[in-house]
Amino acid sequence: xxxxxxxxxxxxxxxxxxxxxxxxxxxxxxxxxxxxxxxxxxxxxxxxxxxxxxxxxxxxxxxxxxxxxxxxxxxxxxxxxxxxxxxxxxxxxxxxxxxxxxxxxxxxxxxxxxxxxxxxxxxxxxxxxxxxxxxxxxxxxxxxxxxxxxxxxxxxxxxxxxxxxxxxxxxxxxxxxxxxxxxxxxxxxxxxxxxxxxxxxxxxxxxxxxxxxxxxxx
Numbered sequence: 001x002x003x004x005x006x007x008x009x010x011x012x013x014x015x016x017x018x019x020x021x022x023x024x025x026x027x028x029x030x031x032x033x034x035x036x037x038x039x040x041x042x043x044x045x046x047x048x049x050x051x052x053x054x055x056x057x058x059x060x061x062x063x064x065x066x067x068x069x070x071x072x073x074x075x076x077x078x079x080x081x082x083x084x085x086x087x088x089x090x091x092x093x094x095x096x097x098x099x100x101x102x103x104x105x106x107x108x109x110x111x112x113x114x115x116x117x118x119x120x121x122x123x124x125x126x127x128x129x130x131x132x133x134x135x136x137x138x139x140x141x142x143x144x145x146x147x148x149x150x151x152x153x154x155x156x157x158x159x160x161x162x163x164x165x166x167x168x169x170x171x172x173x174x175x176x177x178x179x180x181x182x183x184x185x186x187x188x189x190x191x192x193x194x195x196x197x198x199x200x201x202x203x204x205x206x207x208x209x210x211x212x213x214x215x216x217x218x
Contacts, residue, residue, distance in 0.1 A: 001154045001188040002064040005078055006071045009192075034058045042066075060158075061094045064151050077148035089145050093152035101129040102159045109166050113203055116210060126163075130173055137175040142182045149186060157183040161193060165201045 003009040017027070017039060027037065033056040034041040041058045057063045068079035080086050104125035112119040133156070137144065144152045160180055164170055170177060183189055 001158070001192045002067050002078065002151065004188045004192050005149075005154070006067060006076075008067070008071050059098070061098045061155060064154060065091075065094070068151055077146075077150055078154075079151050086145065086150070090150050090152045093144055094155050096129075096132075097152075097155045097159055100125075101133065101156070104129045105159065105163055105166075105168070109168075112207060113166065113200075116207065126168065130168075130170070130176065134173040134175050137179055139175065139178075143179065149183070153179075153183055154188070157189065158193060158196075161189075161197055162200055165197050166204055 003012055017030075030037055030041060033043045036058055038058050040060050040063060041056060042063045043056045044054050057066055065079060068076065069081065072078055072081070074080070074082045079090055104123075108120050108123050108126060111117040141147055143149050144156060157180065160170070160176065161183075164180070170180075
C-alpha cells in the first residue's frame with residue numbers, strides 16, 4: 001500500500017510466496033538477503049551499481065518508513081519529513097502495531113491459520129490492544145493522527161482488516177469500525193490490501209472446513 005501511495009508500485013519487482021505452504025522457509029534466494037527467512041523482505045539495488053543487492057530490510061514497518069523517506073515529498077502526509085512531531089506519532093503507532101497489536105493476534109490465530117492447530121482461547125492480549133486503540137482514536141479525526149492517512153494507518157489497517165477476515169469480533173469497538181470504514185474507502189486499500197485479504201479469507205475458509213470435518217468425524 002505504501003508503494004502505491006507513493007506512486008512507485010510499478011517500479012518495484014514483487015515476488016509472492018505462499019505463507020501457509022511455507023515457501024519462504026530455506027529458500028536460498030531469500031536466505032541470501034535475509035538469514036531469518038521472514039516476510040516481507042525488501043532487497044534494494046541502486047541503478048547503475050554493480051550486480052548484487054546493496055542492502056535489504058526484513059521488517060515491514062522499517063520498509064514503509066524507508067520508502068516514505070526516500071520517495072515521499074517533504075510535506076507528504078504519509079511520513080512528513082518537515083514535521084519531527086508527526087513522524088514521532090507515526091513511529092509510535094508503528095511500534096504499537098509491530099510490538100503489541102499484531103503479536104497478540106499472531107499468538108492466538110497464526111497456529112490455527114498456518115499450522116492447522118486448534119485456535120487458543122486466551123485472547124486477553126488482543127482484547128487489551130484493541131481496547132487501547134479504541135480509546136486512543138479521536139472522534140474528530142478520520143484517521144489515527146488526523147484527517148489524512150499516514151504510515152500509521154497503513155500498518156494498522158493491514159492488521160485490523162486481517163483480524164476482521166480471520167473472525168476477530170470488532171463490532172463492539174465503535175471508533176475502530178468508523179476508522180476502518182474510512183480506511184476501506186482509500187484507493188490503496190481497494191487496489192492493494194483487498195488482494196491480500198482475499199488470500200487470508202481463502203485460508204480461513206479452508207481452516208473452517210477442516211474444523212467441520214473434524215467435528216463431524218468425532
